[in-house]
Amino acid sequence: xxxxxxxxxxxxxxxxxxxxxxxxxxxxxxxxxxxxxxxxxxxxxxxxxxxxxxxxxxxxxxxxxxxxxxxxxxxxxxxxxxxxxxxxxxxxxxxxxxxxxxxxxxxxxxxxxxxxxxxxxxxxxxxxxxxxxxxxxxxxxxxxxxxxxxxxxxxxxxxxxxxxxxxxxxxxxxxxxxxxxxxxxxxxxxxxxxxxxxxxxxxxxxxxxxxxxxxxxxxxxxxxxxxxxxxxxxxxxxxxxxxxxxxxxxxxxxxxxxxxxxxxxxxxxxxxxxxxxxxxxxxxxxxxxxxxxxxxxxxxxxxxxxxxxxxxxxxxxxxxxxxxxxxxxxxxxxxxxxxxxxxxxxxxxxxxxxx
Amino acid sequence: xxxxxxxxxxxxxxxxxxxxxxxxxxxxxxxxxxxxxxxxxxxxxxxxxxxxxxxxxxxxxxxxxxxxxxxxxxxxxxxxxxxxxxxxxxxxxxxxxxxxxxxxxxxxxxxxxxxxxxxxxxxxxxxxxxxxxxxxxxxxxxxxxxxxxxxxxxxxxxxxxxxxxxxxxxxxxxxxxxxxxxxxxxxxxxxxxxxxxxxxxxxxxxxxxxxxxxxxxxxxxxxxxxxxxxxxxxxxxxxxxxxxxxxxxxxxxxxxx
Numbered sequence: 001x002x003x004x005x006x007x008x009x010x011x012x013x014x015x016x017x018x019x020x021x022x023x024x025x026x027x028x029x030x031x032x033x034x035x036x037x038x039x040x041x042x043x044x045x046x047x048x049x050x051x052x053x054x055x056x057x058x059x060x061x062x063x064x065x066x067x068x069x070x071x072x073x074x075x076x077x078x079x080x081x082x083x084x085x086x087x088x089x090x091x092x093x094x095x096x097x098x099x100x101x102x103x104x105x106x107x108x109x110x111x112x113x114x115x116x117x118x119x120x121x122x123x124x125x126x127x128x129x130x131x132x133x134x135x136x137x138x139x140x141x142x143x144x145x146x147x148x149x150x151x152x153x154x155x156x157x158x159x160x161x162x163x164x165x166x167x168x169x170x171x172x173x174x175x176x177x178x179x180x181x182x183x184x185x186x187x188x189x190x191x192x193x194x195x196x197x198x199x200x201x202x203x204x205x206x207x208x209x210x211x212x213x214x215x216x217x218x219x220x221x222x223x224x225x226x227x228x229x230x231x232x233x234x235x236x237x238x239x240x241x242x243x244x245x246x247x248x249x250x251x252x253x254x255x256x257x258x259x260x261x262x263x264x265x266x267x268x269x270x271x272x273x274x275x276x277x278x279x280x281x282x283x284x285x286x287x288x289x290x291x292x293x294x295x296x297x298x299x300x301x302x303x304x305x306x307x308x309x310x311x312x313x314x315x316x317x318x319x320x321x322x323x324x325x326x327x328x329x330x331x332x333x334x335x336x337x338x339x340x341x342x343x344x345x346x347x348x349x350x351x352x353x354x355x
Numbered sequence: 356x357x358x359x360x361x362x363x364x365x366x367x368x369x370x371x372x373x374x375x376x377x378x379x380x381x382x383x384x385x386x387x388x389x390x391x392x393x394x395x396x397x398x399x400x401x402x403x404x405x406x407x408x409x410x411x412x413x414x415x416x417x418x419x420x421x422x423x424x425x426x427x428x429x430x431x432x433x434x435x436x437x438x439x440x441x442x443x444x445x446x447x448x449x450x451x452x453x454x455x456x457x458x459x460x461x462x463x464x465x466x467x468x469x470x471x472x473x474x475x476x477x478x479x480x481x482x483x484x485x486x487x488x489x490x491x492x493x494x495x496x497x498x499x500x501x502x503x504x505x506x507x508x509x510x511x512x513x514x515x516x517x518x519x520x521x522x523x524x525x526x527x528x529x530x531x532x533x534x535x536x537x538x539x540x541x542x543x544x545x546x547x548x549x550x551x552x553x554x555x556x557x558x559x560x561x562x563x564x565x566x567x568x569x570x571x572x573x574x575x576x577x578x579x580x581x582x583x584x585x586x587x588x589x590x591x592x593x594x595x596x597x598x599x600x601x602x603x604x605x606x607x608x609x610x611x612x
Binding site for chain 2: 052053075076079087088090091101105149
């Protein structure tokens with residue numbers, strides 16, 4: 001894969017003191033769906049606005065297919081964008097909104113007609129072409145915004161928290177919809193969100209932002225299973241993070257016991273680490289269950305449980321340390337507050353994060 | 356609830372009562388303010404339209420009000436844009452400064468404008484009155500535009516730019532149409548403010564640029580000519596027409612074709 005969109009050590013400071021974006025490097029391949037994930041103020045949106053051209057980097061460059069974008073104004077970049085609040089032109093019909101980029105680019109009439117028809121078909125809005133934005137639902141409005149961002153075949157489509165204003169069901173529908181469009185037209189998408197579920201379900205790769213820096217860039221499953229920093233482990237997904245010390249290839253988890261992860265990095269030998277155990281990586285051990293060799297078992301006292309229907313989340317304590325366990329309901333039984341439960345960790349399901 | 360309705364009715368009657376006197380009086384056969392009129396005819400209207408000391412000030416007033424509206428908008432749109440959108444040194448001062456004409460009593464402003472406009476020999480000219488009226492209309496027009504701009508989603512401009520529209524086309528295709536209601540209200544305000552302004556006009560309009568309110572004031576002072584009732588009636592009709600027009604425009608805007 002050749003690098004298509006290349007962000008090279010960009011820095012952005014608004015006040016000359018604090019760097020909102022602090023040396024971000026990012027190579028994006030053609031056709032990739034990459035998500036910039038992070039809490040608010042982490043620099044992900046500022047990075048996106050710099051790619052769009054609405055913010056100018058204090059230093060560093062952004063290259064798209066080999067040309068330096070930093071000196072090109074937004075309207076000459078051939079980049080599309082979808083905004084959280086849709087930003088549809090209220091005085092134009094759906095059709096006029098969607099044809100706007102083509103009219104600005106002086107496409108001829110028949111070309112405009114063909115393209116608008118094709119793109120409205122893609123987002124399933126052909127029947128609403130003559131309506132005004134305010135006559136549409138939130139989901140429909142966002143599909144118009146998508147169509148407007150895509151109609152002129154931009155080199156990249158930027159999406160700034162596009163589903164943030166929608167309710168949960170609609171958000172899930174739109175996730176599927178955006179993925180389908182990405183698949184069908186194969187456009188490069190840069191997607192900004194603070195919703196880690198959204199990032200997990202949609203992305204080819206996730207770049208996790210924190211305090212203006214990228215902490216990890218990787219495929220979603222890798223980010224989830226093998227976070228490189230404690231921040232990533234906590235921000236992406238639900239987590240148990242225990243203190244541990246690596247000794248002779250095994251990790252001594254403070255207050256719980258020792259376990260030997262099969263793929264422990266030898267460089268961690270003798271060092272203090274964060275031990276990541278996802279709640280669903282813990283197994284509840286019934287009194288008659290066998291415990292496999294190498295599994296670490298310990299007892300927790302139940303504080304509370306949340307029943308999700310398909311699974312339960314159990315909040316407990318082991319030696320004063322909070323532990324969360326997620327279990328499939330049919331295996332879970334009922335746990336009253338104060339009940340003692342034995343849980344087991346498979347050594348394959350332990351990930352050590354260097355400090 | 357009924358008390359509120361009764362109260363509303365009383366207020367309406369109170370506001371409407373002058374119209375009930377003025378409209379019949381404009382058709383009077385009397386040569387003074389006699390009420391009820393001794394007889395009815397349209398002679399006062401004929402007099403208004405044939406007397407240059409009445410119709411010339413009317414034309415002046417429209418010209419000056421239009422000039423004021425245009426000049427005020429030309430000043431206020433960019434100024435409001437700068438003050439709302441950008442953070443710059445002296446922003447708070449600029450904002451305050453543009454509001455100051457509101458704080459000075461009109462009579463003081465009038466004397467000041469008279470003195471000031473006499474240097475470039477603009478007293479008694481249309482341009483002089485337009486300049487003075489623009490100063491008076493700027494504060495409120497500024498507040499209206501600033502409020503409209505604050506409610507204007509900046510991402511609309513960004514979306515236009517991402518669509519390939521440069522700064523100018525973004526303004527004409529997106530910013531201006533979206534802000535149009537605010538611009539219309541600000542312009543209308545400047546127009547009416549100028550059309551209705553008396554004190555400053557008395558000082559600087561002179562004879563050549565004499566405005567309708569100035570002529571009306573002189574008429575009341577010097578004689579008891581019922582033509583003033585004709586003027587009042589027609590202004591009343593003008594306001595009703597404007598109101599209907601605005602309602603019509605709004606309806607079209609909201610229901611769309």
